[in-house]
Structures are given as structure tokens and as C-alpha cells.
Amino acid sequence: MKPIVTADDVSRQVKTPDGELSILDGITLTVMPGDAVAITGPSGSGKSTLLALLAGLEDPTSGLVHLLGKELGILNQDEKAALRAGNVGFVFQTFHLLAGLSAIENVEIALELAGYDNTRPAAADLLDRVGLTDRVNHYPSQLSGGEQQRVALARAFVVNPKVLFADEPTGNLDAASSGLIADLFFDLRQQFGSALLLVTHDASLADRCDRILTLGVGGRLQS
Amino acid sequence: MLLFRRDWREAGLPAIALALVVAVLAVTSVGIFNERVWEAMQSRAAQSLGGDLVLQAHDPIASRVVDQAKILGLELSQQVEFPSMILTAAGSPRLVSVKAVDEKYPLRGTAEVAEQPYGQGSAAGKIPATGESWAHSRLFAEAQFDTGDIVQLGEKSFKVSHALITEPDDFGSFFRMAAPRIMIRLSDLSATGLITPSSRVHYRIQLAGTRDSLNAFSKWLDRQDFGGLERRSVQDAQPSVRTALERASNFLGLASLSVVIVAGAGIFIAARFYARRQSTTAAVMRCLGASQRRILRIFIFRLVRVALTASLVGGFLGYAGQSFLSVLAEEKLGLSLAPPSLWPLLTGILIGLITALGFGLAPLLKLPTVSVLGILRGEEGVPPPSMWLTIGLAVFTSGGLIFWQADETVLTLWVMGLTVCLVAGLTFGGWMILWLVTQIRGSRPTTRYVMSSVGGRRGMGVIQILAFGLGITALLMVTVMRTQLMEGWMNSLPSDTPNRFLMNIQPDQRASLMKFFAEENLTTPGLYSMTRGRWVGHNGKPVEPQSFATLQAQRFAAREFNLSPSDDLPQTNRIVSGTWWTAGQNDEHLLSLEREFAQTLGVGIGDEMTFRVAGVDLTGRVSNLREVAWDSFEVNFFVITTPAFLVDRPGMLITSFFLPAENTDTTIRLINQFPSVTLFDVDSLMQQVRQIIQQASVAVQYVFIFTLLAGIAVLTAAVQASATERSRDAAVLRALGASTQRLWLTQFFEFALLGAVAGLLAATSAVATASILATEVFGFTLSPGWWVWGLGCIGGALGIGVAGTAALRPVVSRAPLKSLISD
Incomplete structure (x- = not known):
């Protein structure tokens, strides 16, 4: 079985007025299909940067990242986008729904970008599974935070992704909503069998993953 | 500059500054350019007076007047005009209007003479030589003499050296001038012995100089008590030239004020964006105990600081830019432009400040009342400014600026009324069309994204349509003015416009004259x-x-x-x-x-x-x-x-x-057959009017460039205002797998849709505005073609689509994917 995601001695530095600052330093990891990996660490340890590098949203300063067997460093932006379409799902802390589209259209657009036709039934089905049957035509501004995150979950899972990148999926929600979303999130992951890379501060969420990677100050992997 | 650099880093302020720089650049350039071209046109119009100002009296004009004119650096030419009789060897005595002129005559324009009566005139470039005279063509037939013959005027004999075809300064009086002219040197006048204390004489002084000197002289004259001294300026010149000048002024005034209005729309959008981005700052200030008044003062002070800096930059750029235009104008129009004054620069800077406050203040007024709780919850934004306050301030500001720029009450009222209708029409029309767009169902999600991005953010969409619509309206207006209005005006003076006036026709000559016209094929x-x-x-x-x-x-x-x-x-x-x-x-x-x-x-x-x-x-x-x-x-x-x-x-x-130029024999036959009628040639006068129309046409084309610049400023402001949201959307789509091409197309179609809607509404507005202005202000009927709608709609879609997409290039090509992730 081939790994879904690998990082090989990946580092990331940024320039600051005081010189170069190391965000990540020599990260090496492997994620196999179906694995659930939590990335934790204190604020500023570079965990979200690591997630962005692994998903091909950012480029490392050095080191190699492979996603679905492809080396990201040699792909241009369009090739990375094509690789993500239909294979990768995202769940963001601040939802990032498209304000001009209704709930179902937000889900459909992921299917369309993945090359599917007749997107409506699948999108409606996913919204039904996240409990938003009555809210399909609502716009993001007409939905609560928890409901918006459910739409985001439907959008992420509707393409049956091989890997899911989640960045603090419950970070913007109250405690009650947070628990419900977390349950829904892990249930769906189990149903779809996607690999998961989850950035979180929440120990209870991290505990629900197969492995926990902890980043320390300076972006070094501690465990 | 340090403060400006700090302001420049504040999101939104650069957009305000850019819009203001363009606005002031446009206003200053157009202002200086207008002033210089207008002065040059006035100078040409002054040819119908022979000077910029003419003084006339029945008694010799006081030497104090001449002295004061010289002190102020004005050029002078003196003439004496009176009726008298001439005697010739062959004919009987004839009544003539004698005009004795000094060597500087005329100060503006030129007299035309010919070797033979009614011959092709050429510029004299001098006055009659000592002992010689120039006689009006009509006099040759009436008094039966020819060039080279001697005529007796009082006690002195004069050789008639040329036929006088035109005088630059006879237009104001040709209807009243019953007797034909004979012109001699002023230095020969005393030898005639014709001037006695009881003579009916007009003493005249023509003056020419800079506007400042002329104004100073007029003010000095106002303070004196010279009974019986008449003044005539370009404003009193021949009505045909005056009307043409007024229309040219209206054209340029209208075109330049469109730049101001368009720039104002850009400033409004930029200020709204700035206010939205400053909402967190305002909320934090409130949490820290700042009073609402203090918060408002801080933000207004910032706006004024940026406005002043940007206005200075725009003003100086405009001052530099107009010299380029003026060089072109001098080449193309053959005008000799006076040096620019500093007044338009100061005016431009002041207009910048007024525009900044008039259009930018309304969005800022809501900042002190921003909901602290909302902001702390992470909801960025301030409530939209009161519509009535926004419209009121914008109308008040544009009205004031229009009046200032156009200096025309009727024009101001029309344009203000039309602007209010335009804003209301664009807002309502934009709202309706965007609502309709959101009702379109069943398309693919990315198409829906374009539709719903436009329709879903209806508030922002309407503002963008309003801004784009104003910009396109102004551009179309100037285009319509350049073509249709100018054409209409030109058509009002076709090539067969009458160029000869025939007076003193006796009622019993009617039939024979009409027969003559029929025989000569004249209409x-x-x-x-x-x-x-x-x-x-x-x-x-x-x-x-x-x-x-x-x-x-x-x-x-x-x-x-x-x-x-x-x-x-x-x-x-x-x-x-x-x-x-x-x-x-x-x-x-x-x-x-x-x-x-x-x-x-x-x-x-x-x-x-x-x-x-x-x-x-x-x-x-x-x-x-x-x-x-x-x-x-x-x-x-x-x-x-x-x-x-x-x-x-x-x-x-x-x-x-209308007498074609080649029909010189017709004139001679007419005068021979009807010796008692008086014939006036108005060809050169008509030429002046045609030149003024052409000059206005060229000037309006230059103004078009500034309107285009202002339109680009609006587009920039509108794009900047929505760049954050678009950038985030682009990042989401990119993360979900959208290709660059798809992102480009999405942005293009969104802008193209906005542009098409704005263009459609703008074409309607431009046609309505131009038609009303043509009828009510310029005095002729306009029938614009369908091309205006086509140009508005397609031009708006392509122009806004391409320009908006290009402006968002950094957003699309470097979609900030990292921004989707927290940390």
C-alpha cells in the first residue's frame, strides 16, 4: 500500500526584519490510507503551516512533500489544484463558504470542480447526512456557525476524498456545537474511509485520531 | 510624508488617495487646459472687435485713459469714425463712413483688401499708406471710380489703392452702417479739416492684453466717471460668435464636470471600503474609552490629511500634465496659448478636499457607532451609511462643484437634476437586475457562483453598478458629445449656410430681385x-x-x-x-x-x-x-x-x-443691377464660428482622456473594495481544485456581468441626458442611434470585464491559500 502523504525533511523559513525565522524544521512523516493523524502543539509552533505544506497550499523552503504519490515541488499551481480536485477535502476553522452561493450550491461546486455532472442529488444527500435537509437553499449569512461548519463538512466529504485536511474544525464553535460537529466529522470520516490530517488544540479531538504528532517551538517534531 | 506613508499602509486609504490624485489631476489639467484654450478662443473672438476691449465716445477720449492702459501694459490702437461726403472726378458726391486708423490697427484679426471691388480678399497686414485710402467695394459702383483713382475727402485728396473687403471690427455694426466705408490713416485726418467741435464723430480705442491687465483696467474704469464712454468686450461682440463661444464653454464645462462626478463615485467606494476595514480599530477605541466624537474626529482628520497630500500630488501632476496637452492643442488647433495661471492649481486642490469630504464623509460617519459586540465576534464591517445623507452630500457636493466648474446656473440645475435621476435610476435599475439574476436557476454551480456573487452581494453589486454606471455614462456622454452633439452643432451650420446679407431692398425690387436669384441659381x-x-x-x-x-x-x-x-x-x-x-x-x-x-x-x-x-x-x-x-x-x-x-x-x-466662393461675377452683376442695395460678406465671421466649433470638438476629445482616467480610478477603487472577499473566494476555489483558467473566467464573467448591466443602464442615462441637454441647453434635437446601447452594454462588459480581471491578477495568480488556514 502506498502512502497518501509523505514529508521528507521539510523545512520552512520566512524573512523578518530581524533575519530569517524558522517556522518548521526538518519534518519527516508518512500518512497511510485511512490513517487519522492529529497535529498539535502550542500557538506559533507551525502546525497549520505544516498542514498547508502537506496539502500543497504552500511550498516548503526545503525538503520534499508527496501527496497521493506525486511530488508537489515539481507541480505548478494548476497541477496541484487538479490533484486536489476530487481527492482532497478541506475543513477550515472559519468555514470559508462562498457567500454568494446557497448551502447546496457550496457543496455542488466541489463536485463540479472534481469533474462530476448532475451534482445536485449527491450534494443533497450529503446535506441530508449532516442534518441540513431543511437548509439547502439558505445562504451562509442565514446559517449559524455550527450549520455553516456542517455545510463545510458536506462540501469536504461529497467528493469521497482520499485525504481530508482539517484545520481546527471546532475552533470557532461553542462547546455544544463543537461536540456535535466533532461526532459528525469522525462519523463521516469513518463512513468514507478517508485519511485525516487534523490540526487541533483540543486534546479530546486529538485523542480520537490514530496518531498524535506534537510540534514544539521552532517547528521541530517532538513526537 | 511620514504620516502619508503610514496612512498608505492603512487598507482603503490608498484607494481614496488614488481616486483623489486622479480626480485632482483631471480637474487641474482640464481646468488649466480649459482656461488656456478658452482664452485663446476669446482672443480669436476678440477679432470681431479688433481688440479685447473697445472704448468709444463722441468726444476725444481722455488722455488719462490712454495713460492708465499703458501703465497696465495694454496695447492700444486709436481710430476716429464719422460720416462725410466724398467727391470723385466722374461721379456725384456720395455719403461715406470715414474710418481713420493708426498704425497699430487692428490689434486682433486683420483687414482684408483686394485689387478690385468684390475681389478675393487677402490680409492687408498694414494700414493705408499716407495719402491713400481703401474703399468698400460697394462704393466703387456707387461713386463710379476704380482703384488708382483719386477721391476728395474734405480738403485732402486720396488715391484709392485697394478695395476694402472686410474689417475685423465691423461685424457689430454692419446692420447699422448705412454708408459704405472709406479707410484712411489717422495721421492724414487733420489735413482733411473735417473734424470740428460740432462734428458727429466716434472716437474709439481698441485695447488688447492679458486677462489680468484687462480686468485691472476695467476695474479702474469702473471707479472713474467718464460720462458717455461706452465699453464693448468679447461678451458684447457679434451674437453669432458669442453664442458659439458660450456653446463651446458649455461643452467643455459639461465634459470636465463629468470627470469630477465619476471621481467622486470612486472616492465614495474607497471611503466605504476604508470605513469597513477600520471598524475593528473604531471598536477597540470605543472599548478603550474613546468618545464617539473623538473617534469621528480622528478618522476625519486622517481623511483630510490623505486628501490634502493626494490633492497636492494630483494638482502638481495636473499642472505638469496640462502642458503636454497644451502643446498638442497648439499644434492641432494652431492656437497660441497664454501661460497657465496658478489659480486652476489652487482650485484643483480645493476641489480635491471638497470632493474627499463630500463623497467620503458619509461612510465614515457610521464608524463611531460601530457595534463593539459584533466586531468582537469577528464580524467585520460598519452599517452602510444613510442613503439620504449619502445622496444629499453627494448631490450637494457635485452641485457645488458643477456650478463652480461650469459657472452656469441653468446648466448646473439641469446636470444636478439629471445626476439625481441618474443615481436613482442606476440604483433602482441595478437592484432590480441583480435581483433578477439571483432568480435564474438550474445552471452549473460555477456559473451560479458568478451569478450569485453578483446577485448575492447585492449591496456591493449595486454600489459597483452605480460607480461603473456613472463612469460609463460619463464616457458615453463625452462620446455622444464628441460625435452626435458636435455633428448636430456642425449640421446647424451646413456648407450652404447663407454667407451674404442683402439690405436696403425696396419693396418694389422684390420681384426683380427674386428673378435675379432664379437666374443666378441662388437660393x-x-x-x-x-x-x-x-x-x-x-x-x-x-x-x-x-x-x-x-x-x-x-x-x-x-x-x-x-x-x-x-x-x-x-x-x-x-x-x-x-x-x-x-x-x-x-x-x-x-x-x-x-x-x-x-x-x-x-x-x-x-x-x-x-x-x-x-x-x-x-x-x-x-x-x-x-x-x-x-x-x-x-x-x-x-x-x-x-x-x-x-x-x-x-x-x-x-x-x-449662400454665394459659392467662385461666383465673384455674380456679386458684380447684383450690384450693377441693384446699386441701392447693401451687400455684406459674412464669410470670415462664419469661419470664426466654424473654428470655435472645431476647437471645442478637439478640446472635448482631450477631456475624454481624463474621463477615462477617472473611470479607471473608479474601477480600481471598486476592485480594491471587493478584493479581500474575491481573494478569499479565489483561495477557496483554488483549494477545492479550480484551475487558473477557471478562476480567471469566473472573475471575468462576474465583472463582465456587472459591466454589462452598468453599461445598459448607463447608455439609457447617457442618451436621456444628452437628448435633454441638446434640446434644453444647446438648442437642437438629438437622435442618438442604437449604437449607444450596444457600445454601453458590450463596451461595459468587455471594458469592466478585462480591466477588473487584470486588476485582480495578483489576487487570482497568487490566491492566498495560506490565509485559509488559521495560526
């Missing part, structure tokens, strides 16, 4: 009867010329008018007040007056006017006021009467006709 708009009469009574009271406040009114009241009876309203006239008489009223004694003439004399509809005609007093009632197209070169009258008013009164006929 005439018709023969008009006219009778001379002096205004002696107003509403039963005697008219006393000295009782009128203005010199012009005194002149009108003291002279005789040509009264013309007519059943029908002349084609080039338009009733502006009252009604034209019906067939049933032809027996009544009714009068129709030219509007400005009536205003000058303080006469209104319903007033009674008494005219003394051949010793008989005739009283009529004013039934209507007319606007006269003086630049139509048709025969026009200040006073038209019902046929009954002048029945059985002695009168003569007047007509005009």
Missing part, C-alpha cells in the same frame, strides 16, 4: 420686411435711456430697432416663454422679443411697448419671448411683430443667401 431663406423704429414708451411711461443701469441697456434704449412683421415663428427661433400668435391674432398688435434683449431692458410678457415709426407712435403688447440661434446666420430680429402692427408703415426688405 434664399426668404425676404423679410423690416421697419426702423425707436422705443419710446414702456407700459405708458416714456423711455429714458440714461435711467437704465447697464451700458448695454442704455445702448439698446437709445438706438433704433429693426421691427419685422411675421405670421410665423422663424425656423431658427424657439419660444421660451409665452405663446406665438395664432392666425386669429394676426390683427392684434402683438410683439415677440428675443429673450436676452427683453431681460436686458427689463421687459416681460404682457408689458406694453411703444415704438416711434416714421413719426407715428405704435403700441403693442409682448406676447412671447424667443431664443434666437444667432449662429445660424439666418436673418434674425430682436423684435418681431404681428403683420397688423406695421401695416402701411414704410419698410425695406432684407435677405440672406
Whole structure:
């Protein structure tokens, strides 16, 4: 079985007025299909940067990242986008729904970008599974935070992704909503069998993953 | 500069600064350019006076006047004009109008002479030599002499060296000049012995110089008491030239103010964006205990600081930029432009500040009342500014600026009214169309994304449509002005416009003259009867010329008018007040007056006017006021009467006709057959009017460039205002797998849709505005083609689509994917 995601001695530095600052330093990891990996660490340890590098949203300063067997460093932006379409799902802390589209259209657009036709039934089905049957035509501004995150979950899972990148999926929600979303999130992951890379501060969420990677100050992997 | 650099880093302020730089750049450039071209045009118009200012009196003009003019650096030319008789070897004595001129004559324009009467005139470039004279062509036939012959004027003999074809300064008086002209040197005048204390003489001084010197001289003159000294400036020049100049001024004024309005729309958008981005700062300030007044003061101070810096930058750029335009204008128009003054620069900077506050203040006013709780919850934004306050401030500001720029009350009111309608129409129309867009169902999600991005953010979409719509309206307006309005104006003066006036035609010559016209293949708009009469009574009271406040009114009241009876309203006239008489009223004694003439004399509809005609007093009632197209070169009258008013009164006929340049023999045959008629050549006058139209046309094209720049500023502001949201959306789509091409297309179609809607509405607005302005302000009917809508819609879609997508290039090509992730 081939790994879904690998990082090989990946580092990331940024320039600051005081010189170069190391965000990540020599990260090496492997994620196999179906694995659930939590990335934790204190604020500023570079965990979200690591997630962005692994998903091909950012480029490392050095080191190699492979996603679905492809080396990201040699792909241009369009090739990375094509690789993500239909294979990768995202769940963001601040939802990032498209304000001009209704709930179902937000889900459909992921299917369309993945090359599917007749997107409506699948999108409606996913919204039904996240409990938003009555809210399909609502716009993001007409939905609560928890409901918006459910739409985001439907959008992420509707393409049956091989890997899911989640960045603090419950970070913007109250405690009650947070628990419900977390349950829904892990249930769906189990149903779809996607690999998961989850950035979180929440120990209870991290505990629900197969492995926990902890980043320390300076972006070094501690465990 | 340090503070400006700090402001520059504040999101939103750069957009305000950019919009202001463009606005002030445009206003300053156009202002200086307008001023310089206008002065050059005025200078050309001054040719019909022979100078920028003319002073005239029945007594020798006081030497103090000459001294003061010299002190102020004005150029002077002196002339003496009087009626006298000439004697020739062959003919009988003839009445002539003698004009003695000094060597500087004329200060503006040139006299044209020919070797033979009615010959092809060429610029004289000098005045008659000592002992020589130039005689009007008509005099050659009347007095039976030829060039080289000797004529006796008083005690001195003069050789007639040339035929005088035109004088630059005879247009103002040619209808009144009954006797043909003979011109001699001023230094020869005393030898004639014709000037005695009892002579009926006009002493005249022509003056020319800079506007400042002329203004200073006029002010000095106002403070003196020179009884009987008449002043004539370009404003009093021949109505045809004055009307053309006024229309040119309207064209340029209207075009330049469109730049101001468009820039204002850009500033409003940028200020709204700035306010939205500053909402967190305002909320934090409130949490820290700052009062609402203090918060407002801080943000207004920032706005003013940025406005002042940007206005200075724009002003100096405009000052530099206009010199480039002026060089082009000098080359293309052959105008010699005066050096620019600093006034337009100061005006531009002041307009920048006013525009910044007028259009940018409304969004900031909501900042102190921003919801702290909302902001702390992470909801960025401030409530939209009050619509009434926004519109009120914008209308008040644009109205003030329009008035300042156009200096025309009627034009200002029209444009303000139309602007309000335009804003309301664009807002309502935009809202409706965007609502309709959101109702379109069943398309693919990315198409829906484009539709719903436009329709879903309807508030922002409407503002963008409003801004784009204003910009496109201004561009279309200038385009329509460049083509249709200019064409309409040019068409009002076709190539066969009458270029000869024939006066003093006796009623019994009518038939033979019409026969002559038929034989020579000449067409005439018709023969008009006219009778001379002096205004002696107003509403039963005697008219006393000295009782009128203005010199012009005194002149009108003291002279005789040509009264013309007519059943029908002349084609080039338009009733502006009252009604034209019906067939049933032809027996009544009714009068129709030219509007400005009536205003000058303080006469209104319903007033009674008494005219003394051949010793008989005739009283009529004013039934209507007319606007006269003086630049139509048709025969026009200040006073038209019902046929009954002048029945059985002695009168003569007047007509005009077009004579092709090559038909010089026709003139000679006409004068030989009808020696008592007076023929006037108005070709050079018409040429002046045509040149003014061409100059205005070229100037409007330059203004078009600035309108385009202002439009780009609006687009930039609108793109910047929505860049954050678009950038985030692009990042989400990119993360979900969208290709660059798809992102480009998405942005393009979104902007193209906005552009098409704005263009469609703008075309309607531009056509309505141009049609109303053409009819109400410029005085002719406009029939714009469908191309305006096509250009608005397609041009708007392509222009906004391409420009908006290009402006968002950094957003699309470097979609900030990292921004989707927290940390």
C-alpha cells in the first residue's frame, strides 16, 4: 500500500526584519490510507503551516512533500489544484463558504470542480447526512456557525476524498456545537474511509485520531 | 510624508488617495487646459472687435485713459469714425463712413483688401499708406471710380489703392452702417479739416492684453466717471460668435464636470471600503474609552490629511500634465496659448478636499457607532451609511462643484437634476437586475457562483453598478458629445449656410430681385420686411435711456430697432416663454422679443411697448419671448411683430443667401443691377464660428482622456473594495481544485456581468441626458442611434470585464491559500 502523504525533511523559513525565522524544521512523516493523524502543539509552533505544506497550499523552503504519490515541488499551481480536485477535502476553522452561493450550491461546486455532472442529488444527500435537509437553499449569512461548519463538512466529504485536511474544525464553535460537529466529522470520516490530517488544540479531538504528532517551538517534531 | 506613508499602509486609504490624485489631476489639467484654450478662443473672438476691449465716445477720449492702459501694459490702437461726403472726378458726391486708423490697427484679426471691388480678399497686414485710402467695394459702383483713382475727402485728396473687403471690427455694426466705408490713416485726418467741435464723430480705442491687465483696467474704469464712454468686450461682440463661444464653454464645462462626478463615485467606494476595514480599530477605541466624537474626529482628520497630500500630488501632476496637452492643442488647433495661471492649481486642490469630504464623509460617519459586540465576534464591517445623507452630500457636493466648474446656473440645475435621476435610476435599475439574476436557476454551480456573487452581494453589486454606471455614462456622454452633439452643432451650420446679407431692398425690387436669384441659381431663406423704429414708451411711461443701469441697456434704449412683421415663428427661433400668435391674432398688435434683449431692458410678457415709426407712435403688447440661434446666420430680429402692427408703415426688405466662393461675377452683376442695395460678406465671421466649433470638438476629445482616467480610478477603487472577499473566494476555489483558467473566467464573467448591466443602464442615462441637454441647453434635437446601447452594454462588459480581471491578477495568480488556514 502506498502512502497518501509523505514529508521528507521539510523545512520552512520566512524573512523578518530581524533575519530569517524558522517556522518548521526538518519534518519527516508518512500518512497511510485511512490513517487519522492529529497535529498539535502550542500557538506559533507551525502546525497549520505544516498542514498547508502537506496539502500543497504552500511550498516548503526545503525538503520534499508527496501527496497521493506525486511530488508537489515539481507541480505548478494548476497541477496541484487538479490533484486536489476530487481527492482532497478541506475543513477550515472559519468555514470559508462562498457567500454568494446557497448551502447546496457550496457543496455542488466541489463536485463540479472534481469533474462530476448532475451534482445536485449527491450534494443533497450529503446535506441530508449532516442534518441540513431543511437548509439547502439558505445562504451562509442565514446559517449559524455550527450549520455553516456542517455545510463545510458536506462540501469536504461529497467528493469521497482520499485525504481530508482539517484545520481546527471546532475552533470557532461553542462547546455544544463543537461536540456535535466533532461526532459528525469522525462519523463521516469513518463512513468514507478517508485519511485525516487534523490540526487541533483540543486534546479530546486529538485523542480520537490514530496518531498524535506534537510540534514544539521552532517547528521541530517532538513526537 | 511620514504620516502619508503610514496612512498608505492603512487598507482603503490608498484607494481614496488614488481616486483623489486622479480626480485632482483631471480637474487641474482640464481646468488649466480649459482656461488656456478658452482664452485663446476669446482672443480669436476678440477679432470681431479688433481688440479685447473697445472704448468709444463722441468726444476725444481722455488722455488719462490712454495713460492708465499703458501703465497696465495694454496695447492700444486709436481710430476716429464719422460720416462725410466724398467727391470723385466722374461721379456725384456720395455719403461715406470715414474710418481713420493708426498704425497699430487692428490689434486682433486683420483687414482684408483686394485689387478690385468684390475681389478675393487677402490680409492687408498694414494700414493705408499716407495719402491713400481703401474703399468698400460697394462704393466703387456707387461713386463710379476704380482703384488708382483719386477721391476728395474734405480738403485732402486720396488715391484709392485697394478695395476694402472686410474689417475685423465691423461685424457689430454692419446692420447699422448705412454708408459704405472709406479707410484712411489717422495721421492724414487733420489735413482733411473735417473734424470740428460740432462734428458727429466716434472716437474709439481698441485695447488688447492679458486677462489680468484687462480686468485691472476695467476695474479702474469702473471707479472713474467718464460720462458717455461706452465699453464693448468679447461678451458684447457679434451674437453669432458669442453664442458659439458660450456653446463651446458649455461643452467643455459639461465634459470636465463629468470627470469630477465619476471621481467622486470612486472616492465614495474607497471611503466605504476604508470605513469597513477600520471598524475593528473604531471598536477597540470605543472599548478603550474613546468618545464617539473623538473617534469621528480622528478618522476625519486622517481623511483630510490623505486628501490634502493626494490633492497636492494630483494638482502638481495636473499642472505638469496640462502642458503636454497644451502643446498638442497648439499644434492641432494652431492656437497660441497664454501661460497657465496658478489659480486652476489652487482650485484643483480645493476641489480635491471638497470632493474627499463630500463623497467620503458619509461612510465614515457610521464608524463611531460601530457595534463593539459584533466586531468582537469577528464580524467585520460598519452599517452602510444613510442613503439620504449619502445622496444629499453627494448631490450637494457635485452641485457645488458643477456650478463652480461650469459657472452656469441653468446648466448646473439641469446636470444636478439629471445626476439625481441618474443615481436613482442606476440604483433602482441595478437592484432590480441583480435581483433578477439571483432568480435564474438550474445552471452549473460555477456559473451560479458568478451569478450569485453578483446577485448575492447585492449591496456591493449595486454600489459597483452605480460607480461603473456613472463612469460609463460619463464616457458615453463625452462620446455622444464628441460625435452626435458636435455633428448636430456642425449640421446647424451646413456648407450652404447663407454667407451674404442683402439690405436696403425696396419693396418694389422684390420681384426683380427674386428673378435675379432664379437666374443666378441662388437660393434664399426668404425676404423679410423690416421697419426702423425707436422705443419710446414702456407700459405708458416714456423711455429714458440714461435711467437704465447697464451700458448695454442704455445702448439698446437709445438706438433704433429693426421691427419685422411675421405670421410665423422663424425656423431658427424657439419660444421660451409665452405663446406665438395664432392666425386669429394676426390683427392684434402683438410683439415677440428675443429673450436676452427683453431681460436686458427689463421687459416681460404682457408689458406694453411703444415704438416711434416714421413719426407715428405704435403700441403693442409682448406676447412671447424667443431664443434666437444667432449662429445660424439666418436673418434674425430682436423684435418681431404681428403683420397688423406695421401695416402701411414704410419698410425695406432684407435677405440672406449662400454665394459659392467662385461666383465673384455674380456679386458684380447684383450690384450693377441693384446699386441701392447693401451687400455684406459674412464669410470670415462664419469661419470664426466654424473654428470655435472645431476647437471645442478637439478640446472635448482631450477631456475624454481624463474621463477615462477617472473611470479607471473608479474601477480600481471598486476592485480594491471587493478584493479581500474575491481573494478569499479565489483561495477557496483554488483549494477545492479550480484551475487558473477557471478562476480567471469566473472573475471575468462576474465583472463582465456587472459591466454589462452598468453599461445598459448607463447608455439609457447617457442618451436621456444628452437628448435633454441638446434640446434644453444647446438648442437642437438629438437622435442618438442604437449604437449607444450596444457600445454601453458590450463596451461595459468587455471594458469592466478585462480591466477588473487584470486588476485582480495578483489576487487570482497568487490566491492566498495560506490565509485559509488559521495560526
